[in-house]
Structures are given as structure tokens and as C-alpha cells.
Amino acid sequence: MSIAAKFEIEYLQYLDAEGKQVRDDLPAFAQDLDQMVELYKLMLSTRVFDAKSIALQRTGKLGTYASCLGHEAAHVGIGSAMKPEDVLAPSYREYGAQLYRGVQPREVYMYWGGDERGNDYQNEPARHDFAWSVPIATQCLHAAGSALAFKIRGEKRVAVCTIGDGGSSKGDFYGAINIAGAQNLPMVAVIVNNQWAISVPRKIQSGAPTLAQKGIAAGLYCIQVDGNDIIAVRKAMEDALERARNGEGGSVIEAVTYRLGDHTTADDARRYRGEQEVKDAWAKDPMIRLKNWLVAKKMWDDKKEEAWKAECDDWMDNEVNAYLETKTQPVTAMFDYTFAEIPADLEKQRDLALSLENKAH
Amino acid sequence: MAQITLIEAVTQALAYEMAHDESVVVLGEDVGVNGGVFRATQGLQEKFGELRVLDTPLDETTIAGVTVGLAAQGMKPIAEAQFEGFIYPMMEQIACHAARLRNRTRGRITVPAVFRAPWGGGIRAPEHHSEANEHLFTNIPGLRVVLPSSPARAYGLLLAAIRDPDPVMFFEPKRIYRQYKEEVPDDGEALPLDVCFVLRDGTDVTLVTWGAQVKETLEAADALAAEGISAEVIDVATLTPLDFDTIAESVAKTGRCVIVHEAPKTAGFGAEIAARLAEECMFDLLAPVERVTGFDTHIPLFRLEMKYLPSTERVVEAAKRTLAAS
Numbered sequence: 061m062s063i064a065a066k067f068e069i070e071y072l073q074y075l076d077a078e079g080k081q082v083r084d085d086l087p088a089f090a091q092d093l094d095q096m097v098e099l100y101k102l103m104l105s106t107r108v109f110d111a112k113s114i115a116l117q118r119t120g121k122l123g124t125y126a127s128c129l130g131h132e133a134a135h136v137g138i139g140s141a142m143k144p145e146d147v148l149a150p151s152y153r154e155y156g157a158q159l160y161r162g163v164q165p166r167e168v169y170m171y172w173g174g175d176e177r178g179n180d181y182q183n184e185p186a187r188h189d190f191a192w193s194v195p196i197a198t199q200c201l202h203a204a205g206s207a208l209a210f211k212i213r214g215e216k217r218v219a220v221c222t223i224g225d226g227g228s229s230k231g232d233f234y235g236a237i238n239i240a241g242a243q244n245l246p247m248v249a250v251i252v253n254n255q256w257a258i259s260v261p262r263k264i265q266s267g268a269p270t271l272a273q274k275g276i277a278a279g280l281y282c283i284q285v286d287g288n289d290i291i292a293v294r295k296a297m298e299d300a301l302e303r304a305r306n307g308e309g310g311s312v313i314e315a316v317t318y319r320l321g322d323h324t325t326a327d328d329a330r331r332y333r334g335e336q337e338v339k340d341a342w343a344k345d346p347m348i349r350l351k352n353w354l355v356a357k358k359m360w361d362d363k364k365e366e367a368w369k370a371e372c373d374d375w376m377d378n379e380v381n382a383y384l385e386t387k388t389q390p391v392t393a394m395f396d397y398t399f400a401e402i403p404a405d406l407e408k409q410r411d412l413a414l415s416l417e418n419k420a421h
Numbered sequence: 422m423a424q425i426t427l428i429e430a431v432t433q434a435l436a437y438e439m440a441h442d443e444s445v446v447v448l449g450e451d452v453g454v455n456g457g458v459f460r461a462t463q464g465l466q467e468k469f470g471e472l473r474v475l476d477t478p479l480d481e482t483t484i485a486g487v488t489v490g491l492a493a494q495g496m497k498p499i500a501e502a503q504f505e506g507f508i509y510p511m512m513e514q515i516a517c518h519a520a521r522l523r524n525r526t527r528g529r530i531t532v533p534a535v536f537r538a539p540w541g542g543g544i545r546a547p548e549h550h551s552e553a554n555e556h557l558f559t560n561i562p563g564l565r566v567v568l569p570s571s572p573a574r575a576y577g578l579l580l581a582a583i584r585d586p587d588p589v590m591f592f593e594p595k596r597i598y599r600q601y602k603e604e605v606p607d608d609g610e611a612l613p614l615d616v617c618f619v620l621r622d623g624t625d626v627t628l629v630t631w632g633a634q635v636k637e638t639l640e641a642a643d644a645l646a647a648e649g650i651s652a653e654v655i656d657v658a659t660l661t662p663l664d665f666d667t668i669a670e671s672v673a674k675t676g677r678c679v680i681v682h683e684a685p686k687t688a689g690f691g692a693e694i695a696a697r698l699a700e701e702c703m704f705d706l707l708a709p710v711e712r713v714t715g716f717d718t719h720i721p722l723f724r725l726e727m728k729y730l731p732s733t734e735r736v737v738e739a740a741k742r743t744l745a746a747s
Contacts, residue, residue: 147494180527190493191526195517201483202518205490205498212446212472212496219490231510235483242478397524400531400562400586403615403662 067276071115072296073286075239077344079352087295093359099140099290100223100350100360101368103132106156108372110321112380116169117325121384125172126153128318130288133346134252135222136160136355137293137315141301144185149199149221152192154252157222162186165379170386176397177389197227200236200249207245207310218246218304220297226257234278237312241279246304248297248311249275252287254319259332275312287315288346318344350367391417424602430572431461431537431593434579435499437609439469439699442497445583448475449484449501449537453626458503459539459598485511487535489518492532497583502538505592511536512557519588520563535582535589540568541633541683543596543730545723553632553684553715558590559661559693565589565614566660570597570635576605577612584611594633614659617667623653626740627671629694630681631657634731638681641736652740660690665697669705672698676740677743681731686714708746711739 074090076082087323110129116122128135135156137307142148148157162183165236171192179191193199203221210217212302223233228251240247251271255262268274275282281303285292293315300311318341322329329338354360395402395410425433439445447469453476456463466474477484478502484500491498504509519532532556542551567582567589569575575593582589620635621642630638635656642652653671657663672678678698679693695710713731720729 149490176525177527179525180529187529191522191530193518195513198486198514198518201486201514202493204483205487205492206494207490208475208487209491209494209496227513231480231482232486232514235478235480235486238478238480239483239487243475368685393527394524397528398527400523405662417662 066249066269067273069270069284071284072292073289074267074291074295075289075349075353077288077349078175079349079356081353087291087292087298089298089354090291093354093357096350097359100354102140102160103136103156103290103347103350104141104365104368105298105372105375106136106159108369108377109155109159109168112165113168113172114321114325116380117172122169122173124178124324124326126324127152127321128155130318130341130345131252131254132156133290133350134250134287134293134315134317137290138220138222138250138297141216141294143295144303146218146220146301147189147203149190149203149206149219150192150221151196151199151224152194153226154186154222158186158189161189165376166386167171169380169383173383175386175389176393193378197223197232199223200233203249204236204239204245207225207240208243208248218248218301220250222250222252224257225251225253225255225262225265225271227251228266228274234274237278237280237310239392240310244307245310246307248300248304248313250297251312251314252317253314254317254381256319256323256329256332256333258323259328270314272312272314278312279309281309281311284314284316285310287317288344288349290346290350317346320345423604425572425605426599426602426674427569427572427575427593428461428598430576430605431538431579432463432465433540433605434583435462435465436468437607438580438583439465439473439474439591441609444495445499446473446475446491447499447501447677448477448487450477450479450503452501452681457501457605459595460610461501461537461593481507481510481607482514485514488512488534488536489522489532492515492519492534493522493530497533499535499537499583502536504546504550504552505540505554506552507660508538508554511689515558515564515588516561523587524563531586532588535579535588535591537593539595539596539598540592541596542726543633543719545662545726548722551720553682553720555590555660556684556690559690563587564661566587567590567614568592568594568632568658568660570594570632570656571733572603572605574612574618574656577610578614578658579729580609581614585614589614596633597636600636601715607693614665615662616659617664618656618658619653619667619671620656621652621654623651623675625651625675626679626680626743627653627655627675628656628681628736628740629657629668631660632683634681636738637731637733640733641740644733644737650740650744654678663693665701668694668698672702673705676705676747677738677740678706679711679713679739679743681713681736683715683730685717686712687717689714708743711738711743
């Protein structure tokens with residue numbers, strides 16, 4: 061019998077759960093230990109930020125919030141590998157990547173705190189990234205469209221979308237990787253497989269042994285990495301970005317991680333998953349292995365950790381204050397961005413809203 | 422100067438804008454070498470290349486989502502849904518992103534895109550090829566919904582739609598794609614997207630319509646004139662945002678209104694116009710507002726479709742009823 065096609069999916073890991081190096085061929089960025097310390101610091105600040113967000117929600121100062129606990133290596137790995145001119149199309153919990161690209165914690169708080177201005181990222185390069193995308197997987201096609209724009213204009217830029225294991229079931233994801241393959245678009249899709257789509261486990265999403273292999277059908281490069289190992293995530297990203305930038309094709313990266321928290325603050329994961337599973341997952345916490353590795357290399361210690369945490373706390377307090385001091389937008393804001401120029405008919409409704417407001421005061 | 426049909430006017434507008442603005446790109450199924458199944462994009466790929474006139478994979482969701490991505494990066498994409506009946510997979514991308522991004526990012530990301538679709542019945546097409554569902558889009562904030570009804574208006578309104586900084590649904594009444602020809606100078610002159618067009622002045626009754634029904638409505642006005650009844654005919658053209666003032670002014674003059682559309686009656690866009698008349702023009706009305714529409718059924722397969730679509734006779738009778746009422 062002849063074989064029409066054959067494939068295998070490589071699995072990439074540099075650091076095991078304890079922080080022991082399992083390969084000798086460290087990529088160049090990982091040989092720069094000062095840079096690795098910077099990445100660890102960003103992972104830690106992401107975790108401090110996340111805890112602060114949950115605390116804000118629990119005290120009634122934030123609406124529903126989607127935590128990123130456990131995704132720090134995956135998200136910082138993605139964000140730190142990208143160039144400023146690239147474009148990120150995230151779902152709604154990729155703060156580690158976004159903080160790296162200039163999104164401010166106060167903007168995250170504003171968005172989940174019920175203010176559209178949170179989506180109006182002020183700092184480059186985040187300013188030219190997409191905003192959070194709640195409708196699952198729809199952002200994948202925005203990345204494909206962005207990549208097509210880069211190709212049409214001959215720009216050496218790459219569009220990156222991130223998506224969950226659940227999101228990889230949706231047609232928008234398949235459509236995006238399909239056109240990326242068909243048109244050789246500079247696009248990288250990262251499936252951040254955290255094992256749970258709210259209450260539905262990974263095995264119910266797909267019968268495929270890896271989610272990475274979905275890209276094979278689209279003609280893309282595919283790899284599965286340990287999503288709790290930032291070296292593996294970033295290495296896979298760097299390779300994928302370089303190929304895409306050089307017109308050598310798009311990629312699907314599956315970063316295998318674990319959602320250590322609830323889906324959102326409105327969710328209670330104890331309803332559908334066992335304590336032991338979560339306990340086992342904590343043993344693979346992305347922070348532990350990188351810390352152990354850096355400590356062994358004498359680049360980090362508990363004193364530095366405490367000092368940096370304190371700095372992060374100050375930063376977050378400052379951001380929280382800025383958020384809490386932000387005045388609610390005027391009622392007219394809901395009208396003013398519906399069209400570039402407000403149509404006459406809508407202006408009448410705007411006037412009505414304004415008069416109701418004035419009457420209330 | 423050449424006389425052209427409505428669909429040729431669409432092609433002429435696309436070619437004009439692509440030649441004058443290199444950020445304009447066309448994408449869809451069969452829009453490339455085949456020139457579109459109705460030939461709306463005939464010759465464009467030859468002129469502007471495979472990237473600017475892009476044959477996409479056969480997935481409407483992909484077309485719509487990629488369009489959002491292109492527009493967000495500063496391109497002006499024109500997406501084609503091959504038939505209006507195939508537009509449903511596009512709706513999430515249109516409603517959740519195209520129409521919403523400006524608002525939800527406070528103007529940081531905008532979507533200057535056009536979604537074109539051959540619209541409506543009456544061409545003996547297979548199932549799912551004859552839908553009129555413009556009312557599904559008129560309830561989505563942030564969208565413009567436009568239906569041209571003549572070659573000149575197709576040309577001018579499509580140019581305006583492409584140049585508009587916000588997303589526009591551009592529904593082309595395929596039944597009148599080749600109904601007649603008229604002179605349409607290729608001068609790049611756009612028509613306004615915020616006005617109704619008064620196609621015929623009258624004093625006794627106002628006939629309000631859009632899309633392919635402009636044909637039957639104008640025929641009805643002729644028939645009424647033969648009986649001494651003067652009908653004013655308004656082509657709404659841009660359903661949302663609606664220029665209600667033009668309709669209100671006309672009804673203030675005639676005191677009577679018949680709304681004609683092809684889509685089902687209940688919650689069709691005629692209901693919005695009738696409601697606005699009740700809210701704002703009640704004391705100008707001499708008779709109840711009439712609606713002549715498709716029935717609240719699926720448009721039948723083609724042996725029965727002409728019995729579904731509003732006929733000239735139904736429009737004439739409705740107008741006469743409004744005159745009999747007072």
C-alpha cells in the first residue's frame with residue numbers, strides 16, 4: 061500500500077517541572093541569563109497582577125474577570141518572541157503577552173470594570189494589536205486578515221492569534237489556519253491548551269491526540285510544546301515567527317498548560333474537576349521550574365523575589381488607584397463611537413439620553 | 422457614453438475605486454478568474470492581480486473574518502457573499518466585530534469594509550438563492566444597510582459605501598441586475614448614503630420601497646396615474662441610518678403611505694417605517710398605513726416565487742384602499 065501523506069508532531073521541552081534542564085541545546089535567548097531573569101520577572105508581575113484582579117472582583121470593584129493563573133509561561137513566551145511591528149489578536153486572558161506589549165493593568169481593569177476605554181490601549185505596540193475577543197476563536201480570522209494585509213503590502217510582519225483548546229473546535233479557527241495555508245500567510249496560531257473550556261475537558265473537544273496536528277490539514281508547521289516551560293514556548297514562537305516573516309509559511313503551536321484558576325470569577329471549577337488533578341497541576345506550575353533553574357544558576361533568590369514582588373505590588377496599587385479614580389464616561393459615549401460621524405437619527409437618541417441624564421442630576 | 426446595466430455599474434464602481442485607491446481589495450468565492458457568478462467582478466483580477474482580487478477558500482465565515490482583519494490593518498476590503506442566502510455564517514463576524522469594533526475600542530480600531538451580496542428572489546434560482554433578509558442587519562448598530570435600485574444609484578452608492586469609514590452591507594437586487602441600461606458616467610462621483618431618493622413626485626399617496634420592488638412600485642404609480650391618482654415614489658436606498666425626514670415630508674403632503682418590500686412582513690423593515698409614521702406623523706395621516714410585502718413564509722421554490730413577491734397589482738390595490746379610507 062502506498063502512503064498519501066504522513067506526519068508526526070514534535071514535542072518540545074527544555075525545563076521539566078522541577079526546573080531541571082532536559083536538553084543541552086538552549087536557544088540563544090535562554091543563554092542570556094539576564095534576559096531570562098527579565099522574563100521571570102514579567103511572569104511574576106503577571107501573577108501579582110492576576111491576584112490583584114481577583115481581589116478587586118471579590119471586593120466588588122471589578123465585574124467578571126477571566127484569570128490567567130498558570131498561563132504565565134505561555135503568555136509571556138508568546139509576547140516576548142514577537143516584534144513590535146507584529147500584531148497580536150488575543151482572546152481574553154493573555155495578559156502576560158499583552159503587558160509585555162504595553163497594555164497597562166489599569167486598561168485590563170477598565171475593560172472588566174465595565175468601561176470600553178480599557179480596549180483603547182494607549183501604548184505601542186499594543187496600540188496596534190486587537191482588543192480582547194470574547195466570541196470564541198473569531199480573532200483567528202482577524203489575524204489571518206491582518207496577515208493577508210501584510211502580504212498584499214509586502215510588509216515583513218506577522219499576525220499572531222491565541223486561542224484555547226475549546227476555541228480550536230470552532231470553524232473560525234479552522235477557517236483561519238486553512239486560508240493561512242492556502243495563501244501562505246505570515247500567521248502563527250497558538251493554541252493555549254489549558255485542558256478546560258469552562259467545564260468541558262480537553263478530551264471532549266477533539267479525538268485528535270494533539271491539537272497541534274490540526275494545522276497539518278491546513279499545510280502549516282505544527283509543534284506541541286510544554287506550555288509551562290517558557291523556553292520551549294518562546295523557542296517555538298521564534299522559529300514560527302521567523303518562518304512566517306520570511307514567507308516560509310504559517311504555524312500552529314500547541315502550548316500544553318493548565319488552567320489553575322476558575323474559568324472566570326463567575327465560575328466554580330470545583331463543580332466539575334477533582335482536587336487531585338488541580339494539585340498535580342500545581343506541581344507543574346510554570347513559576348517553580350524557571351525559578352529553580354535561575355536559582356541554580358545563581359541568578360535569583362528569595363530575597364530578590366520578595367523585592368520584586370513588593371515592586372509589583374506598588375505598581376499594581378498605582379494601577380488600581382488610577383483605575384478606581386477613572387470617572388465613568390458621559391452617557392453620550394455610547395453614541396459617539398457607533399459611527400465615524402453620528403447620523404442625524406442617532407443624534408436625536410443621543411439628545412434624549414443626555415436630557416434624561418440632565419433631569420436625573 | 423456607454424449604457425450599462427445595474428451589475429455593470431457595480432463592476433464599474435469596483436474598477437474605478439480599485440484604480441484610484443490601492444487599499445481597496447475584493448475577496449470572495451469565484452470573484453477571481455470567473456469574475457463572480459453574476460460577473461460583478463468581471464475583469465478585475467486581470468487588471469489588479471490575484472492578491473487584490475482574491476479567490477478565498479469556500480467558507481463565508483473566513484471571508485467575513487478576514488475582511489475584518491484586512492480593514493483593521495487599514496485596507497478597504499469588499500467582501501462578496503455569493504448569495505444573500507449564504508450570508509448567515511458571516512453574521513457573527515459582522516455583528517460582533519465589523520459593526521462593533523469602532524465602538525468597543527473607542528475608535529482605535531475601525532472597519533471600513535463593504536459586504537456585498539446579490540439579494541432577493543425572482544430569478545428562478547435554486548433553494549437558498551433568493552433570500553431578502555436586510556431586516557436582520559438593520560437592527561445591528563454601527564452598520565449601514567444599502568440597497569441600490571438603478572445602475573446610476575448602484576454606481577454612486579457603491580462608491581460611497583467603499584469610501585465610508587464604517588462597514589456597509591450592500592445588497593444588490595439581482596432580479597433587476599440586467600433589467601435595463603442607463604448612462605452612468607465613470608466619473609467617480611459618489612451618491613450620499615444618508616438620503617432617500619424621491620423617484621417620482623405625487624400628491625395623493627406616498628409609495629415607499631427599496632431594492633427590486635422599485636420596479637413594481639414605479640409600475641404601480643404609472644397604473645395609478647392612468648386612473649388620475651398621483652403617487653409619490655420614494656426609494657429608501659439606505660435603510661439604516663434612515664433618512665426618515667424625506668418620508669415624513671412626503672406623507673405630510675399626501676396623507677397616505679404604502680410600504681412595499683420583498684422580505685417577510687412581520688418585523689420587516691417596513692414595520693420600522695410604519696412605526697415611525699405612527700409615532701411622528703399620526704396627525705398627517707388620512708388613512709391607515711399599508712404594507713405590501715412578502716408573506717411570513719419562506720420564499721417558495723421558483724414555481725411559486727412570483728406569487729410570493731409583491732406584485733404591481735397588490736401595490737395598486739393597497740394605494741386605492743388608502744384613498745378609499747378618506
